Amino acid sequence: MVPAVPALRRALISLPRTPPSPPPSSPPRQILRLHSFSPTPHEEPCDPQNSSATLLRRAAALLNSAAQPSHLSQIHAILLSSGILRCSPSLAAKLFLSAADLGLIHQARHLLDEIPGPSVPLWNAAIRLHSRHGAFVDALLIYDKMLHQGVVPDGLTLPPVLKACGGLPTPTVGRAVHAHILRRGFETDLFVQNGLVAMYAKSGWIPCARAVFDRLSDRNVVSWTSIISGCAQNGFPLEALQIFARMQSSSDVRPDFIAIVSVLKAYMDIEDLDQGSSVHGLVIKLGLDDEPDLVITLTAMYAKCGQVHTARSLFDQVPSPALILWNAMISGYAKNGFASEAVELFREMIARHTKPDSVTIRSAILACAQLGSLEVGKWIEDYTGHSPFKDDIFVKTSLIDMYAKCGSIARAHRVFECISNKDVVVWSAIIMGYGLHGRGREAIHLFEEMKCAGVRPNDVTFVGVLSACNHAGLVDEGWKYFCSMRDYGIEPRHQHYACVVDLLARAGHLEKAYEFVRSMPMEPEVTVWGALLNACKIYGHVGLGQYAAEQIFALEPLNAGHYIQLSNIYASAGMWSDVAKVRVLMKEKGVTKAIGCSLIEINGKLHSFRVGDKLHPRSKEIFEMLSELERKLKKSGFVPHMGSVLHDLSMEEKEESLCNHSERIAIAFGLISTAPGTTLRIMKNLRACVNCHSATKLISKLVGREIVVRDINRFHHFKDGLCSCGDYW
DNA sequence: CTAGGGTTAG
Structure with a gap:
């Protein structure tokens, strides 16, 4: 005893206690003949x-x-x-x-x-x-x-x-059991010892796991794998790799596929693709390359490290991919900017009758958000609604984010409203969404509402509120919220500082903004200097602009946008020789300007246009519409803002007329391909230029259309001659 | 009869 x-x-x-899962409710398929069991009268009832x-x-x-x-x-x-x-x-x-x-x-x-x-x-x-x-x-x-x-x-x-x-969650019970084991003498039982290593490893108590591991007189592949995966999963990838090296050099234990999976996880975490690929070589040497689970991990590794093509070639070799292999590939695409590939693969998965899980659906929704296509977005919401994951809070939160990024804050809000237990991430997503659309007041209102509901904001929520204040020019409010962060025990990160710098500077408080930058407890990064530079362009502050630009060039020498900003500052001040100097500097460093590109979605299909683009099959009609628009604009007294011409640094581009900017072409195409009154949705890869912004406002009024433009930072809703950003962007 | 691993994260 x-x-x-x-x-x-x-x-x-x-x-x-873990809540018990409900007992299986499905009715028995085949009814057994019950009476044959029960004592029946003719069978000696007494x-x-x-x-x-x-x-x-x-x-x-x-x-x-x-x-x-x-x-x-x-x-x-x-x-x-x-x-x-x-x-x-x-x-x-x-x-x-x-x-x-x-x-x-x-x-x-x-x-x-x-x-x-x-x-x-x-x-x-x-x-x-x-x-x-x-x-x-x-x-x-x-x-x-x-x-x-x-x-x-x-x-x-x-x-x-x-x-x-x-x-x-904690190894408290585990330690008691360990004490047990010591008293009962299971020191030589490898199964029990391996269990101890794994138990400590899983709980994150790596030193204890190692202590048990080091005392083992006999180690098999499970012992090694337990300690390797323990290190890999608890943020010690380098230790994991060291132990793997030791395993190969000082033991004759041959790694099996589970050991390799654990090792690959470590390379994945440190994103060391070179080493990861060398393990791929080892896999082939060990003859494990047909192991389905290894193919999954290798695909995930390549996909996660951005080598989506290598990942895809592995994926394509699998005749019928398992769910998690689909997930690895789809999320790999989505995370690395291959949004349309991700959506396409998701569709293929469904066509092949593979049931997605919530991970797949979330990845697909993320891809839709990046794609920015409202049509595809609606499709995925519809799909989600018919799936078993329609009430999954993670899925719903990604839908909020997706709709906000696809330009429909109304739809985002509808999803938001239907969530019964809103957690902090749900609130953060909708606040961020309103901010993105320049609706700062509503974002603030939601933030206050959230606090009233007893949900504690986290650092992400504050990024949302601050950027909302920023997009809407709510300087005092933004400052107040920034100061309140510490009341919640949240230490502002660089991102929060960047928001405040932008907020102050854009509102014209350049000196204050600069002082604030100097008071930052960390080194300012590109976003901070970029915010200052942008404000200097708006307010024509050459000196500070120059200084900010110098800081940026040291940090990010190859981004053309910064040079163009500086050049515009010089141009607005009439400092033409400095404009020329910037151009020379760009040439020396080999920096080329990103080409403006606008996308418009018509009937679920995306059409892309560049500056002066004549490649579209309906180009002739598009340009007829463009000149008609220009006529209408002139007639109503529109004067082009010539500053925008200065964006173009090369002589060739200077010759392009302003009305050839890509978003204008996209609008023209939208007008000729949709019914009157239809909202036009456009995405562009750069910021809206001043001239196009004022032209689009007027066009929205002249043609009676709502025009939604997603630029690189935010949304502009043009309607009746006005823009939701209040010309503040 | 036991043990170790893998997709993802608003």
């Missing part, structure tokens, strides 16, 4: 002994053939109601093992309680079953009960117990 360790008991009492024996025999025979959960449930129910289960522990045990084999946790649990004194293998099976299915607390409670009944665990009891401990 061994008493339960008090520490283990104490630790267990404090644990929350002799319960005899009929019980018959029943037992029949039940045992049926149990041997009961491969389906529904059959098992029925047998269970019948035996239970007849009270016979209590008379025959061996039958109960048999029934229990069948239930365990079928993964029927609830029934197995119920049956275990029916068995008077379960044997050690039975206890082991029960613990293993719960541990495998993630019911860790239950697994431990069963273990506790076992100890309490004075049953002595064997070598097979502890591995699943340790696995359950490793699944808990």
Whole structure:
């Protein structure tokens, strides 16, 4: 009789129970003939002994053939109601093992309680079953009960117990079990020792995991893998790789595919593709390149490191990809700017009748957000609504983000409203969305509402609020919120500082902004100097602009936008020789201006235009519309803002007339290809230029259309001659 | 009869 360790008991009492999953509700497919079990009148009704024996025999025979959960449930129910289960522990045990084999946790649990004194293998099976299915607390409670009944665990009891401990947030229980193990002498049991290493590793207690590992006299591939993956998963990728190197040099343990997967994870984390590829070589040498799980990890690694083409070639070699392989490829595309490839692959997946999970759907939604296409966005929401993930809060949050980025804040809000338990990320997403659309007041209102609802803002929420204030020119509010961050114990990051600099500078408080930059506790990065430079352009402040530009050139010498900003500052001040100098500087450094490009979506298809683009099949009509627009603009007294011509640094581009800017062509195309009154949605890769911005305002009025333009930073909603940004961008 | 790994993150 061994008493339960008090520490283990104490630790267990404090644990929350895992909420039980509902028992399977699907009705039995095939109804067993119930009456054949129950004692029937013609079968010696007056002799319960005899009929019980018959029943037992029949039940045992049926149990041997009961491969389906529904059959098992029925047998269970019948035996239970007849009270016979209590008379025959061996039958109960048999029934229990069948239930365990079928993964029927609830029934197995119920049956275990029916068995008077379960044997050690039975206890082991029960613990293993719960541990495998993630019911860790239950697994431990069963273990506790076992100890309490004075049953002595064997070598097979502890591995699943340790696995359950490793699944808990802290290794408190694990340590108690460890103490147990020490007292009982499982020092030479490799399974138990490996379990300890994995338990500490999973809980993030790497030094403890290492201590156990280092004391092992005998190590197999599982011991090595446990410690390697422990390091890789807890932010010590370099240690993981060192240990792998040691494994190869100082042991004759041959890595198997699971070991390699763990190693690749470490390379993935440090994004060391060169080393990662060399492991790919090792995989081939070991003859493991056909291992499906390794193909998944390799694909994920290449995809995550931006080598989407290499990833795709691996993907294409798999005849029927598993769900997570689809996920790795689709998310790889989405994260690396291959949005249309991601959406296309998602469609292919559906066409091939592979059911996506919430990870797939989230990746697909992310791709839609990047694509900016409202049509594709609506399609994916529709798809999501018919999927089992329609109520998933992660999915809904990505939908909010997606609609905001596709230009429909109304749709984003609709999704937002329908979420019952809004967490901080949901609120942050909608606040960010309103900010993106220049609706700062509403963003602030939502922020206050969120606080009233008792949701605590985090650093991301503050980025949202600050950028919302910024886009709407709400200087005082923005400053107030920035100062309130510390009340919430949030230390402002660089991004928050950048927002404030932009906020102050754009509103004309250049000196204040500069002072603020100097007071920053970290080195200002490009975004901060860029905000200053931009404001200097707006307010014609040459000196500070020059200084900011110098800082930027040192940090990011190859981005043409900064040179153009500086050049524009000089041009506005009439400093033509300095304009020329900037041009020379650009040439010396080999910086070329990004070519403006606008996209417009018509009937779900994207059309792209560049400056002066004549490549479109309907080019002739487009240019007729362009001249008509220009006529209308002139007639209503529109004067082009000549400053915008100065954007173009090369002589060739200077010759381009302003009305050839790409967004104007996209608008013209939109007008000739849609019904009157249809909203036009345009995306461009640069910031809106001053001239196009005022022209578009007027055009929206002249043609009676709402025009939504997503530029590189934000949205502009043009309507009735006005823009939602209030000319503040 | 036991053990180690993999997609993702608004």
